[in-house]
């Protein structure tokens with residue numbers, strides 16, 4: 001009590017003191033006494049769980065370090081390639097929603113990684129779809145326009161390919177190729193994701209050869225070396241060869257890929273294999289420039305969006321394909337109690353009576369499971385305890 005009193009008195013007296021805010025309660029205190037947030041150094045990263053804190057964080061102009069460095073990375077890929085899983089893995093923080101179904105990400109989402117004097121802003125985008133596909137499946141316009149908008153402002157384009165998908169892994173999506181051609185001078189990096197599901201190194205090399213048209217960093221890729229049975233070859237050593245050595249190479253089909261990738265990374269966003277190398281690459285290629293966001297910023301999503309996306313993610317995970325896209329999610333109650341527990345009640349509005357039954361499930365098991373897992377996801381984003389209540393409703397003609 002005495003300590004809080006002292007802090008309050010200190011705040012009132014020393015409005016020009018550089019105040020280091022270390023936790024959410026500290027932020028609230030600053031807010032209560034109208035302390036100019038932007039002039040303070042709130043150093044702890046956080047995802048605000050109230051609209052007021054969120055607005056404060058957005059308003060807060062970045063305190064620039066000595067020699068600030070910045071890199072804006074647009075993450076592109078076909079639906080379900082693992083873009084959001086990779087974003088979370090790079091940040092070490094669950095900020096983006098992930099599910100087994102396509103179109104989990106509905107709009108461009110910024111995820112901010114600040115380390116030392118370097119800030120990297122990742123733009124997680126919806127999976128690339130053609131405008132025709134978007135129209136046919138009644139997808140929001142943010143899904144079709146998001147990727148190209150994000151590339152416009154990026155320094156680096158990160159193309160994520162799911163190597164476990166044998167239908168798509170050997171050629172780049174035409175929409176991605178179109179974007180790469182539109183910005184030929186931007187740095188481009190290829191990520192072969194889900195290597196935990198494709199053990200054959202020979203196949204991985206074939207995929208990367210196809211997607212890069214046999215050229216990486218301005219050099220020809222080496223031919224796959226012959227090897228004795230059971231001899232282990234490290235992928236890293238192969239790529240070292242790629243970068244170090246020029247070799248004559250069989251030309252691959254000119255339509256399959258992009259010959260201007262500066263690097264290729266083989267990773268598993270799910271188990272983290274290879275992600276540290278990718279992160280190091282970004283930290284090293286950041287250029288001298290002012291930071292865009294305050295160092296406490298982790299994501300540009302509003303607290304409401306975080307919860308809605310988490311619930312949608314779990315509905316996507318457990319319900320048949322088309323259903324989740326037809327539901328509306330409305331916040332009914334939002335409260336943070338004195339113990340810091342976030343309490344949310346949300347209605348899930350179904351346009352058909354039949355959906356209500358499916359969503360609730362036998363003895364309410366389905367909706368309880370969705371609520372429980374969404375609650376955990378939200379807690380992992382806000383880093384606070386959460387209570388989440390879902391109310392399933394039927395409403396015609398929404």
Ligand SMILES: Nc1nc2c(ncn2[C@@H]2O[C@H](COP(=O)(O)OP(=O)(O)OP(=O)(O)O)[C@@H](O)[C@H]2O)c(=O)[nH]1
Pocket residue numbers: 077078079080081082083084085086097098099100101102103104105106125126127128193194195196197267268269270271
């Ligand atoms: N096995 C494996 N699964 C992965 C990996 N990365 C992502 N996944 C899974 O792939 C699915 C899709 O992942 P997301 O991160 O939602 O993919 P996305 O590209 O963001 O998808 P959209 O937002 O729909 O475009 C999820 O079930 C992930 O758990 C990986 O490295 N290995």
Ligand SMILES: [Mg+2]
Pocket residue numbers: 083084085097098104105124125126127
């Ligand atoms: Mg996504």
